[in-house]
Amino acid sequence: MTIQPPAYSKKDFMSDQIIRWCPGCGDYSILSQVQTVFAGLGIPKEQFAVISGIGCSSRFPYYMDTYGFHTIHGRAPTFATGLKATRPDLHVWVITGDGDGLSIGGNHFAHVLRRNVDVNVLLFNNRIYGLTKGQYSPTSEVGKRTKSTPMGSLDAPFEPLRFALGSGASCIMRSIDIFAPHLRAQVEAAHHHTGTVLLEIYQNCNIFNDGAFADFTDRKVRDERVLYLEDGQPLVWGKAARRGLVLDGLALKVVELGDEGGEDQVLRHDASNRMLAQLLVDMDPAAGFPVAIGTFFAEHRTPYDVAFQEQLAEATERLGAGDLQKLLNAGDIWSVS
Amino acid sequence: MTTPPTTTLDRVVVRFAGDSGDGMQLAGTQFTRTSALEGNDLATLPDFPAEIRAPAGTPEGVSSFQIQLASHEIFTPGDIADALVALNPAALTVNLSAVREGGLVIVNTDKFGKIDLEKARLSSNPLEDGSLETWRVIPAPISSLTLEAVEPFGLGRKHADRCKNFFALGVVYWLYGRPLDVTEAWITKKFKAPFDDANLAALRAGHAWAETSELFQDHYEVPKASLPTGTYRNLTGNMGIALGLAAAAITSKRTVFYGTYPITPASDILHALAPFKNFGVATFQAEDEIAAVCAAIGASYGGSIGVTGTSGPGLALKAEAIGLAVCTELPLIVVNVQRAGPSTGMPTKTEQADLLQTMYGRNGEAPLAVLAASRPSDCFEVALEAARLSLKYRTPVMVLSDGYIANGAEPWPVPDVTALPSIAVDNAPPRGPDDPPFLAYARDPETLARPWAVPGTPGLEHRIGGLEKDDGTGNVSYDPANHEKMSRLREEKIRRMQQDIPPTAVHGTADGVLVIGWGSTFGAIRTVVDQLLADGERVAHVHLRHINPFPADLGELLARYDKVLVPELNLGQLSRLLRAEYLVDAVSVSKIQGQPFKTTELKQRITALMG
Numbered sequence: 049m050t051i052q053p054p055a056y057s058k059k060d061f062m063s064d065q066i067i068r069w070c071p072g073c074g075d076y077s078i079l080s081q082v083q084t085v086f087a088g089l090g091i092p093k094e095q096f097a098v099i100s101g102i103g104c105s106s107r108f109p110y111y112m113d114t115y116g117f118h119t120i121h122g123r124a125p126t127f128a129t130g131l132k133a134t135r136p137d138l139h140v141w142v143i144t145g146d147g148d149g150l151s152i153g154g155n156h157f158a159h160v161l162r163r164n165v166d167v168n169v170l171l172f173n174n175r176i177y178g179l180t181k182g183q184y185s186p187t188s189e190v191g192k193r194t195k196s197t198p199m200g201s202l203d204a205p206f207e208p209l210r211f212a213l214g215s216g217a218s219c220i221m222r223s224i225d226i227f228a229p230h231l232r233a234q235v236e237a238a239h240h241h242t243g244t245v246l247l248e249i250y251q252n253c254n255i256f257n258d259g260a261f262a263d264f265t266d267r268k269v270r271d272e273r274v275l276y277l278e279d280g281q282p283l284v285w286g287k288a289a290r291r292g293l294v295l296d297g298l299a300l301k302v303v304e305l306g307d308e309g310g311e312d313q314v315l316r317h318d319a320s321n322r323m324l325a326q327l328l329v330d331m332d333p334a335a336g337f338p339v340a341i342g343t344f345f346a347e348h349r350t351p352y353d354v355a356f357q358e359q360l361a362e363a364t365e366r367l368g369a370g371d372l373q374k375l376l377n378a379g380d381i382w383s384v385s
Numbered sequence: 386m387t388t389p390p391t392t393t394l395d396r397v398v399v400r401f402a403g404d405s406g407d408g409m410q411l412a413g414t415q416f417t418r419t420s421a422l423e424g425n426d427l428a429t430l431p432d433f434p435a436e437i438r439a440p441a442g443t444p445e446g447v448s449s450f451q452i453q454l455a456s457h458e459i460f461t462p463g464d465i466a467d468a469l470v471a472l473n474p475a476a477l478t479v480n481l482s483a484v485r486e487g488g489l490v491i492v493n494t495d496k497f498g499k500i501d502l503e504k505a506r507l508s509s510n511p512l513e514d515g516s517l518e519t520w521r522v523i524p525a526p527i528s529s530l531t532l533e534a535v536e537p538f539g540l541g542r543k544h545a546d547r548c549k550n551f552f553a554l555g556v557v558y559w560l561y562g563r564p565l566d567v568t569e570a571w572i573t574k575k576f577k578a579p580f581d582d583a584n585l586a587a588l589r590a591g592h593a594w595a596e597t598s599e600l601f602q603d604h605y606e607v608p609k610a611s612l613p614t615g616t617y618r619n620l621t622g623n624m625g626i627a628l629g630l631a632a633a634a635i636t637s638k639r640t641v642f643y644g645t646y647p648i649t650p651a652s653d654i655l656h657a658l659a660p661f662k663n664f665g666v667a668t669f670q671a672e673d674e675i676a677a678v679c680a681a682i683g684a685s686y687g688g689s690i691g692v693t694g695t696s697g698p699g700l701a702l703k704a705e706a707i708g709l710a711v712c713t714e715l716p717l718i719v720v721n722v723q724r725a726g727p728s729t730g731m732p733t734k735t736e737q738a739d740l741l742q743t744m745y746g747r748n749g750e751a752p753l754a755v756l757a758a759s760r761p762s763d764c765f766e767v768a769l770e771a772a773r774l775s776l777k778y779r780t781p782v783m784v785l786s787d788g789y790i791a792n793g794a795e796p797w798p799v800p801d802v803t804a805l806p807s808i809a810v811d812n813a814p815p816r817g818p819d820d821p822p823f824l825a826y827a828r829d830p831e832t833l834a835r836p837w838a839v840p841g842t843p844g845l846e847h848r849i850g851g852l853e854k855d856d857g858t859g860n861v862s863y864d865p866a867n868h869e870k871m872s873r874l875r876e877e878k879i880r881r882m883q884q885d886i887p888p889t890a891v892h893g894t895a896d897g898v899l900v901i902g903w904g905s906t907f908g909a910i911r912t913v914v915d916q917l918l919a920d921g922e923r924v925a926h927v928h929l930r931h932i933n934p935f936p937a938d939l940g941e942l943l944a945r946y947d948k949v950l951v952p953e954l955n956l957g958q959l960s961r962l963l964r965a966e967y968l969v970d971a972v973s974v975s976k977i978q979g980q981p982f983k984t985t986e987l988k989q990r991i992t993a994l995m996g
Contacts, residue, residue: 063848065860097840099683102851110848110861115840117686117713118850119679120705126676130683130691131840133669134642138687138840159672356667363662370664372635373802376628380567381618381799382422384611 074225122153277342398463403472413450424609442504460908555591627657629768642684734979816844825859897923
């Protein structure tokens, strides 16, 4: 008998709760894409656990008809680690934002990545604090004027993917809320990677930081500004793929492709190449580079939860199931009769 | 050679003191093992600096280990030592006040050179300036005799000198008529050649020197104690907690997940639990205190028993997450091995000043159960009890220990595991599409516990979190009446645990003065109350294991006494709780010096208050 994978529709992953994000928020699209992808994975829905921290993005679990845990600010990766280490059978997803994940939760963010717990982290990056009503975030650009920084923010932003790569992430990705087909593909790719995935999603906050990504997501310009990373494919973009990335010494350089050719110089994407991932993460759009989306880097490394369970199994195999009486009687014992 | 007469003692207190690198804890532990196997009742107290290796020879680097052994039941490591072994001048001066007048002071005379005295910051040599006249000083050239004894093994000076703790131990073994075989066997097992032979030689040389030096006027013996029948082992509080948690895994048939971050004096619980993997105990050394408790809650969410262990500063960091466990009504055990505070305080010194933090140190009304261990041998039962209550009532349970209990040791009657009751509880069962909707906050009518609906169970998909819940559905609710209802339900759930608490045990008279305590003051209070009872006083001792909720009969019991005294190693925290709960004139007897009560000082203070 073959077990049929459950036939779900997106609706099966929609909870009965009223969604309380602002109309027009990028979170709606992300929710919709995740629900669609989950429905198509052929996994019984009771096997999904969606864990979040605090912030607008972290309301996400309430709207998914799966197991969900809305925890405390910045700590979602730690709950997910305890759950996945003890329950490797579950599919654990972590929902976080730029404030939750990189500010108050920066420590745990780094540690879940280095441990490579087999969870998928969706980081909704809107470069602003939404739920607390509009303060600058650790991904806001320098000089950001907000209620808390009327003369402009002073601190340099984190580049989340650079942080992740530096923390030893086994897989880093980026997508954009309104790029629905791309986002669905990345969410599905995240599911298939074994180990921690960091999927950064540029998400527009239309109330406090509207248009933060319009420079490259606007329909009029996106083809000219966005580079889709595809493993094994040339790093080219623009109308008729007329621009490409070449290596110039130890740096990337943008070249115009055209009648003079030059295609053979263009780099091909290799998601197993950490150095290339670093170069791609470091591209500065202000210096004429495109904004890359897709899978920057992916490697296979034994996930923490697998190794954790292996140690438990190995101990039992080597020592046998624990005999409590023997344990209590260990060491020097003596009898009084 | 004249063999001095043997004097029989019913109890003796011995203190070993040296540099923190001198192996004094090891010598003390060996003396403890031997005495335990000889059948004495005993209690031990290690006292070591927080620094791993403070500069050698300085007062800051002194490490000591005190043991009381007796031929009758005892409850403390003793107020004051009958004998001190001091391996250097700093160890001597730091510990001298802990030795009774006329007590024996065995001094390593090889370490009293000019530089040694300078390191100890002494302007004159105490061996020569008459400052030791109050004690019986035994000058022992321990370093040079040790070097001589181990010379055949070619260790080199540094390693040879390290054998001197065994020489000192050999001296003390002779003095108290202890056999060498237990330590000999241990050395043989523990050390590789040539260190095994060298340490054996040092131990035997110390013993022989004591026997032949004719410096000792007496030679003592402490007969076996008549302990209740059973199998015993020597147990520290931290090991007791660890064994209790292993027993919880076995008797609940669930994984115990211990998430923690190293902190003094709780780290030994992690060290003890880490090798228990084949007992269903998983350990996780997290990146910080917060991650440790959150991972434990994540494990509980998945159906394991989440446990976190820490000390006061770590507990402060965990407060928000513990509140989440209160709100999501998941099992969680939090072990707080208290140390002197506030802030970093005195990490290796004991205190009971986290009681109010434990009770109230969270935002909002966030009640949880609080249990306190009274002595090392109590820790096993308390840890198991915490697991039982946490599983049954689906709520966090805090276990209070402290540095004195954690590192102290005493004989523990090993329980028969077949007599340990099951603490197993069921997960919520799966549901089909035709079943009514699952209510994540439906309640057991007896315990008020909500269903433990672990991920992976078909039909129970639901969402929980730190936002207030609607009673029943568990959906997010801002309804004012619901918030009051839920707040009262969470409190009532804790109060319902009273049905699991046995009647309060009273030791002493049914009226007169009641001395009530909790935690590690047990030994001092029990000793004092026993002395007062022997003097014919009307006095009783009650020691609380359950602090939240208090036992149901406590109010009535307090009302029976004319006076209620509450000795605590804080500024009066239990006394405040008792006053608030029962409107009783509980009088605080407090001490906050990082040290336990001495029985003499406690007796004096209690007697003064008895009027």
